């Protein structure tokens with residue numbers, strides 16, 4: 084590219100990256116692969132390195148985190164950031180509506196069934212963002228409402244905050260101050276904590292604390308690594324010509340300018356509409372990907388909002404309908420140890436029953452012994468339990484100041500509480516494990532539950548209670564025994580009528596027709612989840628090939644590292660595992676269970692790249708040379724180290740050298756990394 088073209092390319096890259104960023108982080112609808120985004124990003128970085136004088140604060144490269152600060156500046160809010168009044172029940176919601184109606188009639192305005200705009204009350208931190216001529220110039224925390232801390236650099240790292248507004252510059256207001264909530268989605272929070280537990284890093288009690296801790300970092304590069312999101316919920320200031328009539332319209336404008344607004348935003352009328360909205364949102368609460376602590380109800384008309392004004396430090400035109408808290412205090416009565424499918428012994432807290440977010444909680448997970456040490460929890464302690472979404476309730480914190488004198492410390496068991504086998508802790512592992520294997524009834528039960536689960540063989544009607552009984556009565560030991568059950572036998576079990584027994588036998592029959600990835604997953608090999616099972620099936624093509632694979636071959640498969648390879652290899656070395664597998668797949672006429680799947684293993688000569696010789700050169704960015712080789716070979720290609728007349732295809736990564744020159748002189752077709760990825764994706768289906 085010539086120096087003259089650089090400024091144009093720079094602008095083009097920035098617009099493209101802004102657009103892709105918005106699609107990915109705000110709309111949740113990316114239109115290009117991640118690798119392509121990364122390529123555009125790097126190209127922009129290189130251009131900016133060449134021309135540092137062209138770097139602007141709104142460039143997509145400026146999100147990654149500026150240099151650390153020594154402190155945050157104090158910034159005064161031009162418009163104070165106030166709080167909201169609360170209502171906790173229908174009577175006070177009704178009173179809120181009545182107050183508004185009365186005030187509206189006092190003002191001589193129509194007061195019947197006023198319109199409200201409703202949205203979730205996100206449980207994060209309020210921040211204010213100022214845009215001048217469409218560019219983000221300042222970001223501030225709420226602080227005490229009058230002034231907060233300037234955390235512009237930290238907020239710039241939040242991908243759903245636009246660094247510059249979307250759309251054409253003539254649609255932008257000269258000045259815009261947007262307010263909204265920064266929060267951490269629940270799944271990302273759980274993942275971050277799991278990783279922190281593994282590495283002995285700081286674990287946060289809840290997503291709100293995690294978001295607060297992340298924004299308070301003086302080093303924006305730390306904030307950049309935290310999975311934060313921003314949703315806008317208010318326009319605090321805007322140039323006059325851009326005024327909206329209603330809050331809802333103002334929110335639509337923000338969406339057009341590239342902000343994420345709540346997908347649950349709705350306009351309703353009067354008390355009946357508000358009540359419906361609050362009830363429906365409460366129903367959805369557990370399914371939302373983030374924590375909410377209520378609904379915010381705002382009079383929709385912005386002029387009426389202004390007329391009603393404020394009382395003390397709260398608006399008269401809005402309130403928060405609060406839902407039951409997701410954290411409560413209770414007492415730890417005891418700790419029991421549960422044995423899982425792979426023998427891991429997990430401490431479970433037995434709690435004095437307490438209502439948490441509408442559900443009675445009497446058990447909570449304590450993860451492992453390291454977590455017990457980290458929390459410094461003892462039996463008898465007052466603890467904070469948290470229940471949010473469909474995550475298992477957790478002990479989030481111990482109230483150390485309330486510790487009773489008789490509190491007892493918790494010790495890992497030395498023997499399995501179920502089968503009495505020795506319990507041991509492998510080096511570098513957090514879990515203690517029962518060494519009983521399938522001798523242990525607990526592990527047998529869990530293995531069967533896993534085998535029957537939805538993503539495995541999906542045996543409908545084979546629930547936890549029935550499996551417990553089948554194992555306890557010695558009727559079923561391995562998954563293969565399930566297929567020997569008949570209606571008469573099943574009828575004898577608790578809560579089993581003839582009809583459900585018949586349904587179960589039919590479900591077992593149906594489960595025999597499955598797929599190879601499901602079958603591999605169902606075996607319950609340690610660390611082999613759904614994705615790894617699919618990779619193994621794709622790579623080896625048949626169960627036989629997988630059973631015979633060496634650890635070296637297993638390492639060639641995506642996602643499989645040395646530990647997983649060892650687990651898989653050891654699983655297929657075990658005699659009783661092989662016996663069970665043989666019984667499962669042997670045809671019915673030979674007294675097997677007859678589980679089968681469409682044979683995906685294509686004959687080598689039918690594979691899409693059979694007969695072709697490929698050469699890889701230069702460095703690839705999104706996969707290693709070995710991975711590329713393994714995937715091409717799985718499609719039937721031969722991968723060679725040197726280019727000749729017989730080479731069918733050369734893949735040239737970055738900084739490709741003599742092989743590329745040679746290929747070009749011999750007329751061998753050349754493709755780049757992206758083309759290779761596209762081809763693999765297409766052929767691997």
Ligand code: IVH
Pocket residue numbers: 165166167168202203204205206207208209225264316317379398401403
């Ligand atoms: S509107 C004048 N909308 O609630 C009041 N606030 O108690 C403007 N919050 O500090 C606030 N979600 O952190 C509003 N959809 C939402 C909200 C919301 C969460 C928080 C915000 C504020 C607190 C007010």
